[in-house]
Amino acid sequence: MADSTYRRNQIVGFRAASDFTNKLDVFCQRLGRNRSQVSRYALQTLMRSIWNSPEGLERLRNEIF
Numbered sequence: 821m822a823d824s825t826y827r828r829n830q831i832v833g834f835r836a837a838s839d840f841t842n843k844l845d846v847f848c849q850r851l852g853r854n855r856s857q858v859s860r861y862a863l864q865t866l867m868r869s870i871w872n873s874p875e876g877l878e879r880l881r882n883e884i885f
Contacts, residue, residue, distance in 0.1 A: 836844075848858050870876030 844855060844858070848855055851858060866880075870880055
């Protein structure tokens, strides 16, 4: 991967049901933050908590599937 491409901000997206996006919007309003800020924080916090934890990775894998 080219160095300049690697350092640029990237768009990350996923499909979500309308009930999820509605709840996310309400949550973001309560926090006074936008979707991007809340999503980045949540994902970074999750990744930090399980990054070096085989048990955490396995637990997450089981909860997702």
